[in-house]
Amino acid sequence: MAGLTDTEWRRIESPFGQPSDELLFGRLGETQLVFLPRHGRGHRLGPSGINYRANIDALKRAGCTDIISVSACGSFREELPPGCFVIVDQFIDRTFAREKSFFGNGMVAHVSMADPVCPRLGDALEAAATESDIFHVRGGTYLTMEGPQFSTRAESFLYRDWGCSVIGMTNMPEAKLAREAEICYATVAMVTDFDCWHDDHAHVDVEAVLKVLHDNAEKAQKLVAATAPKLAGRRAVCAAGCDRALEVAMITAPESREPDVIANLDAVAGRVLR
Numbered sequence: 001m002a003g004l005t006d007t008e009w010r011r012i013e014s015p016f017g018q019p020s021d022e023l024l025f026g027r028l029g030e031t032q033l034v035f036l037p038r039h040g041r042g043h044r045l046g047p048s049g050i051n052y053r054a055n056i057d058a059l060k061r062a063g064c065t066d067i068i069s070v071s072a073c074g075s076f077r078e079e080l081p082p083g084c085f086v087i088v089d090q091f092i093d094r095t096f097a098r099e100k101s102f103f104g105n106g107m108v109a110h111v112s113m114a115d116p117v118c119p120r121l122g123d124a125l126e127a128a129a130t131e132s133d134i135f136h137v138r139g140g141t142y143l144t145m146e147g148p149q150f151s152t153r154a155e156s157f158l159y160r161d162w163g164c165s166v167i168g169m170t171n172m173p174e175a176k177l178a179r180e181a182e183i184c185y186a187t188v189a190m191v192t193d194f195d196c197w198h199d200d201h202a203h204v205d206v207e208a209v210l211k212v213l214h215d216n217a218e219k220a221q222k223l224v225a226a227t228a229p230k231l232a233g234r235r236a237v238c239a240a241g242c243d244r245a246l247e248v249a250m251i252t253a254p255e256s257r258e259p260d261v262i263a264n265l266d267a268v269a270g271r272v273l274r
């Protein structure tokens with residue numbers, strides 16, 4: 001990415017297994033930035049094969065306070081055509097074959113997902129998109145399907161009827177895990193296709209997705225570059241409380257907590273478990 005300096009790929013170890021790849025550390029002006037390709041370089045990993053827990057844990061260990069998820073998506077709305085960037089504010093999770101929590105037996109926690117997107121990050125993305133003259137929409141619901149196959153036409157119509165805006169295969173459980181790790185999270189959904197509901201457009205295929213993605217890569221980089229400086233001066237606390245999500249979430253009594261489970265949570269929940 002143009003303007004990214006002091007770059008270095010570094011491997012981060014996680015007790016939750018292998019992150020998708022090494023992390024690319026760099027600096028964009030005053031902002032420290034870390035890039036993690038969620039499918040690995042070369043797109044080796046499918047959406048169900050990504051170790052989402054290891055990725056979020058590694059980002060936490062790397063010191064990340066904010067995550068901007070850049071994601072290719074199908075659209076359910078005429079007014080969100082290919083090329084449009086949607087700064088979503090809600091998710092529906094239809095995945096079923098993924099580890100979805102850092103917590104469980106031995107240390108149970110229930111975080112709120114009522115507002116899964118950090119409004120401060122949403123504001124920064126919206127302002128950056130406006131400044132950069134990028135066609136975008138603020139707000140929308142991202143449905144996460146398991147994949148790897150695309151939806152049937154019946155599913156596509158169902159999700160439209162549910163009021164969903166876009167569809168992808170990765171943002172859940174990513175957003176849930178970011179919340180558990182007390183990291184602010186926001187998504188830029190880059191619309192690549194109309195899935196398979198639209199009479200006037202062919203059903204989605206990978207070739208079509210890649211073409212739109214390539215045509216929009218520069219725009220996505222411009223958006224990240226314009227957003228980064230807005231996040232440089234880290235506030236003491238997140239006004240929405242993303243960075244304190246665990247304070248009202250943990251339910252297992254201290255004497256019932258399992259030490260080996262607690263040990264793995266040193267990065268994600270060390271702040272509240274110490």
Ligand SMILES: CSC[C@H]1O[C@H](OP(=O)(O)O)[C@H](O)[C@@H]1O
Binds near residue numbers: 039046070072168171
């Ligand atoms: C190549 S189309 C399907 C693929 O694209 C999206 O990836 P990402 O969310 O990482 O941008 C979608 O979720 C699927 O994984």
Ligand SMILES: Nc1ncnc2[nH]cnc12
Binds near residue numbers: 072169193
């Ligand atoms: N139509 C679609 N469904 C699921 N994931 C996608 N990624 C890009 N387009 C998609």
